Amino acid sequence: MTEKELLKGNVALARGAVDAGCRYYFGYPITPQNDIPEYLSAALPAVGGTFIQAESELASINMVLGAAAVGKMAMTSSSGPGISLMQEGLSYLAGSELPAVVVNITRSGPGLGGIAPTQGDYKQATRGGGHGDCRLIVLAPNSVQEMYDLAGEAFRLAFNYRNPAMILGDALLGQMKEPVILRKPLPPPDNKPWALTGAKNRLPRLVKSLYLKDGEMTVHNLKLLEKYNTLKEKEVKVEVDCRPRCSLIVVAFGSCSRIVRTTVDRARKKGLNIGMVRPITLFPFPEKAVRQAALSAGRVLVVEMNTGQMVDDVRLACEGNSKIYFKGYPGGIVPTPEQIEAEIETILGRGGLQECQR
């Protein structure tokens, strides 16, 4: 029997992680994600796990690295500046091919910024994770249910691909309450022939990212590239809602996509044929789905709560074959459906009625 509970987004995410089997959390307080460590400080010891409030985000991510090196399910969470401090550790996790989950309940920035909902960390999340040629697996929930579900999914992906996975949320998703069905996910694979458990009856193991000998680093980079390509082939998650002959596709992720959903539904009631694409994995980015939808409509509106970040990925996916419009709401402004609707009408007006109805 599945349970259903009314949960706050941050707590749902923490519950999802524990239900998935996570037993190690290391973190440092920062708003607006504090419900996660606060919940886990009681929940983890209760199931035999470990919670440490670290001295900094630098320490947090490296404690995660240590627990991950042992083969255990470990996570941390933070926001904006804290995630910036973790970039070094994320690069080491990716380079050492260690699984871990990192949650970013974003703040607006740059600098200390603000704590209202924004999506300004899209590029930081999707362009690697620190220095070097690496990628994070990035998941973008848009509901409290997905905060719960994607926590488990992040661990599955992290362990299957031995790569750090990030959940990119914001203050809206973290703070709002919604009913959640507690569907416990399957635990990740048991077989970890890389884990540092002590060289008992086997050869010593090494977790490393330093490659100094001629050609070694290239081999390692190409191995990582193969992993990222497999992710692009097999693990893209995207929600597509496009009817034939639609006049405009709106692309949005995370909490912003909830508002776009309402907008699209209202526009359809008015007789406008508007489609919608919501990337759930930001890396791997749903290039094909975006390209196909964009090609059918010819016009794409990207709506983000920032000054324009995912829009670059949409442009790359469309390869110049579609007209791309962007509307951004940076700094903690959450758009209303009316505002986005006005934007849609302006774009459709520009193209003329005939083009809209083709």
Added chain:
Amino acid sequence: MSTVIEKKVFTAPASMKSNVYHFCPGCHHGLIHRLAAEAVDKFDLASKAVGVIGVGCGVFLYDYLAIDCCESPHGRAPAVATGIKRANPDSFVFTYQGDGDLAAIGTSEFIHAANRQENITIIFINNSVYGMTGGQMAPTTLPGQITTTTPAGRNPASDGYPIQVTELVASLRGTAFAARVSCHDSNHIRKARQAMFRAFQAQIEKRGFALIELLSACPTNWHLSPQQSLNRIEEELIPAFPLGIYKDF
């Protein structure tokens, strides 16, 4: 003809690999690797030890010790070790860190690991200079010491004083063991071995945080011969970094 009877009187510790050291002549890393390996053997830890290696000349420890090893970002080894030990309390976890790694970029991590009574052992190599990057000023560089970034000698007025890590750690309640030893002659090496054993014993007995600081030579970056380097440890380093067991459980 008389029969020659060969009797082995000296051998490498069982937990050491047979690889040839890459270290410069007169460097003490090899000796300290051996002391760590002797401690691993003494307590029969080869099957449960995990070495966490900082960034510096010691980073290739895994080429010489036949145990599980984990590289750590610069300075973060005590945090990585914390994660390993908490996730697998039955393992034996030590870090191997130089003075730049531990006492500059990693100051926060070792202080807080000690303060949490983290049940780990830290092997801290103090040779008063950055080795791997080519001889820059370390937090432990002595006043007046010439390095590539203190060409006129370290000036405390602008560059600060050498940090005394063992005294700092000994002042924290979470620390079970803190000692400073030297590698400059056989008498001191024997004492260093005993202190290394004690630093391992602390973790085995779950007493909390243990740190052993080893004063050691870097002839290449000191621009001295190996023998002159040994003299420098005795004449300059030891007066600035007094030897002793500062805390014992």
